[in-house]
Amino acid sequence: MQELVEEAVTLDAGDPLAGWREEFVIADPELAYLDGNSLGMPTKRAFERVEQVMRDDWAAGLIRSWDHWLDWPQAVGAELAPLIGAEPHEVVVHDSTSVNLFQLITAAVGLRPDRRVIAVDPADFPTDRYIVESIAAARDLEVRAGFDQLDDVAVAVRSMVDYRSAEIVDVATEAARAREAGAVVVWDLSHAAGLLPVRVHEVGIDLAVGCTYKFLNGGPGAPAFTFVRADLIEQLDEPFHGWFAQTDQFAMGDTFTPRADIGRFRIGTPSILSLVAAQAGIEVSAAAGIEAIRAKSVELGRFGLRCCDALGLSTSTPRDDDRRGGHLCVHEPDARRIVAEMTEHDRVLADFREPDVVRLGCSPLTTRFADVARATIAVANRR
Numbered sequence: 001m002q003e004l005v006e007e008a009v010t011l012d013a014g015d016p017l018a019g020w021r022e023e024f025v026i027a028d029p030e031l032a033y034l035d036g037n038s039l040g041m042p043t044k045r046a047f048e049r050v051e052q053v054m055r056d057d058w059a060a061g062l063i064r065s066w067d068h069w070l071d072w073p074q075a076v077g078a079e080l081a082p083l084i085g086a087e088p089h090e091v092v093v094h095d096s097t098s099v100n101l102f103q104l105i106t107a108a109v110g111l112r113p114d115r116r117v118i119a120v121d122p123a124d125f126p127t128d129r130y131i132v133e134s135i136a137a138a139r140d141l142e143v144r145a146g147f148d149q150l151d152d153v154a155v156a157v158r159s160m161v162d163y164r165s166a167e168i169v170d171v172a173t174e175a176a177r178a179r180e181a182g183a184v185v186v187w188d189l190s191h192a193a194g195l196l197p198v199r200v201h202e203v204g205i206d207l208a209v210g211c212t213y214k215f216l217n218g219g220p221g222a223p224a225f226t227f228v229r230a231d232l233i234e235q236l237d238e239p240f241h242g243w244f245a246q247t248d249q250f251a252m253g254d255t256f257t258p259r260a261d262i263g264r265f266r267i268g269t270p271s272i273l274s275l276v277a278a279q280a281g282i283e284v285s286a287a288a289g290i291e292a293i294r295a296k297s298v299e300l301g302r303f304g305l306r307c308c309d310a311l312g313l314s315t316s317t318p319r320d321d322d323r324r325g326g327h328l329c330v331h332e333p334d335a336r337r338i339v340a341e342m343t344e345h346d347r348v349l350a351d352f353r354e355p356d357v358v359r360l361g362c363s364p365l366t367t368r369f370a371d372v373a374r375a376t377i378a379v380a381n382r383r
């Protein structure tokens, strides 16, 4: 165990991203926080920016501030876009992942009116599955478990990174296979955005949603994002028809005429303060550089797996760097108790995930190699 701690010290000393912890408000520097893949840490910029917007815009500007607030969801989307390889006019930050999934899946179903099947992984994150089921029930469509057969599928809903095992789907291969079969894919990038360069255009992602409160450190309930490939924007009829999607919104016209740009996926009044905090997180990730973030993520994963091996912990997280996302999935029959005890006694915060998973999330801008060593040692000690 001592060797792992020493190796972690060496790795932290040589970590080119170590200085980015300075950008965050870290209330307890001794805490090993392995939950940044669920809720990222707060940026100092978010504190400053939210206060500034409250003082200068809300308090001083009052209603006049809507003049410049109105377009912020697109402006923040444009800042997020390079982090996933999109063009600035293809991303908008709004609403929540669940709402955006509902919106985009429903719109995608409209692209394939002759098909009656939506495919989803039965092990995908619950909200994705539930939303698919609700859309299918409302439209009398069939839900298919998994993606083996796609020839009659209208829409496939897929997470790029598995929330339990951290496995990364071979997106390029899968997107090409779906396209060949005539199926539209809606990707959930929640566990990928801000962690790895998704490169939407290179890998053939047409439609995607994702959250900003995980690796993008946007804050609890921070608005999510929608990505739509530019040429598809006008082809999609999104189901809400809220007034923020309306062309010439303040004309208060009788009929809904959706905007022709990415703003068409907006719905109602945006949560400006949450958006500002999200923007701060996105800015920090963009400044650190997504390639550098990914490089550290790979190193954290390699080190975490070495720790697991040395400590005899069993993990289903892929060993191939290209197939591994940002967390380590350790299987322990008593995982729930172990996570609770680590929280209580070890100053280690991790996640329990059903049925037997201790999930150690490594967030490259804030997680230290020492945190990974401490967390894995704590799991081993509490078995």
Ligand SMILES: Cc1ncc(COP(=O)(O)O)c(C=O)c1O
Pocket: 096, 097, 098, 099, 125, 127, 128, 159, 163, 188, 190, 191, 211, 224
């Ligand atoms: C893959 C995935 N999709 C969606 C969500 C959450 O959706 P929402 O932000 O709407 O709660 C999460 C995590 O909470 C997730 O891991």
Ligand SMILES: Nc1c(O)cccc1C(=O)C[C@H](N)C(=O)O
Pocket: 037, 038, 039, 163
């Ligand atoms: N979004 C969350 C929430 O509102 C409460 C608790 C946890 C979350 C999460 O983000 C969970 C996370 N998506 C997961 O992969 O488990």
